[in-house]
Amino acid sequence: MSTAEATTNSGSVDLLLWVIFPYVCLAVFAVGHFWRYRYDKFGWTTRSSQLYENRLLRLGSPLFHFGILFVFAGHVMGLGVPESWTKKAGVSESMYHATAVGSGSVAGLCTLVGLAILIYRRRTVGPVFSATTKMDKTMYLVLATVIVLGMANTVVANLVGHYDYRLGVSVWFRGILLLNPHPALMAEAPFGFQVHGLAAFLLFALWPFTRLVHVFSAPLGYLTRPYIVYRSRGDSLGSRKPKRGWERVGS
Numbered sequence: 174m175s176t177a178e179a180t181t182n183s184g185s186v187d188l189l190l191w192v193i194f195p196y197v198c199l200a201v202f203a204v205g206h207f208w209r210y211r212y213d214k215f216g217w218t219t220r221s222s223q224l225y226e227n228r229l230l231r232l233g234s235p236l237f238h239f240g241i242l243f244v245f246a247g248h249v250m251g252l253g254v255p256e257s258w259t260k261k262a263g264v265s266e267s268m269y270h271a272t273a274v275g276s277g278s279v280a281g282l283c284t285l286v287g288l289a290i291l292i293y294r295r296r297t298v299g300p301v302f303s304a305t306t307k308m309d310k311t312m313y314l315v316l317a318t319v320i321v322l323g324m325a326n327t328v329v330a331n332l333v334g335h336y337d338y339r340l341g342v343s344v345w346f347r348g349i350l351l352l353n354p355h356p357a358l359m360a361e362a363p364f365g366f367q368v369h370g371l372a373a374f375l376l377f378a379l380w381p382f383t384r385l386v387h388v389f390s391a392p393l394g395y396l397t398r399p400y401i402v403y404r405s406r407g408d409s410l411g412s413r414k415p416k417r418g419w420e421r422v423g424s
């Protein structure tokens with residue numbers, strides 16, 4: 174079936190699930206971030222709980238964050254780069270698939286174990302649990318669902334039968350971003366891939382209202398900022414020009 178035929182043959186449920194729902198979630202994602210930045214600038218934070226507990230955090234946080242960085246890179250490659258391009262570059266489908274399943278499984282497992290440690294910590298360390306909001310709980314639930322389903326697709330679906338998601342899910346995903354959606358491609362995808370996609374879009378819609386906003390303010394400035402900020406009251410102290418980052422408040 175050609176893409177054009179596939180698009181026309183889609184029913185209204187497919188249209189709702191694979192076109193309207195994703196666009197509504199993306200709109201909430203964009204407008205929500207704008208709103209949060211305008212009205213809750215001081216709440217734009219991870220709401221770190223490092224002060225309450227550090228041992229489990231030191232283990233779970235890097236596992237989760239490094240894992241998710243690789244998962245993200247894998248998604249940019251798998252969803253963003255058409256299969257025809259990698260084939261032209263001399264990478265066969267089986268070669269690509271084997272690498273993606275290998276590295277994706279390791280990255281996904283690190284992410285999953287890291288997240289399990291972080292959720293365990295949140296539930297069992299009293300002060301951390303007390304600082305956990307309803308929104309945090311909802312976010313953790315959806316995030317864990319997306320990750321577990323992603324892993325299931327990468328590991329289980331590949332053991333049982335091979336679905337070339339780069340000819341289905343990936344084309345649909347690019348179509349959404351390029352304003353040229355192909356709902357039928359997703360309607361034909363295996364169930365696990367469908368639910369993973371829906372849960373991921375739901376996560377995008379929740380994103381601006383959760384602590385996940387910190388992703389867009391990764392603290393790169395930490396590398397160059399002064400390790401401690403001193404403020405002096407008088408303005409006649411010292412004659413040297415302050416170094417970058419050490420300027421007096423209000424100067």
Ligand code: HEM
Nearest residue numbers: 244247273277281319320323324326327338342346370373
């Ligand atoms: C609509 C957006 C998304 C789509 C279309 C999508 C699609 C996919 C596909 C096709 C796979 C299977 C890859 C393979 O078999 O090699 C996968 C795996 C996975 N996804 Fe997603 N995904 C999306 C968003 C997300 C998000 C937001 C997260 C996490 C927060 C996530 C986490 C994972 C994980 C952990 C795996 C397994 C490990 C890996 O392959 O990297 N996905 N996803």
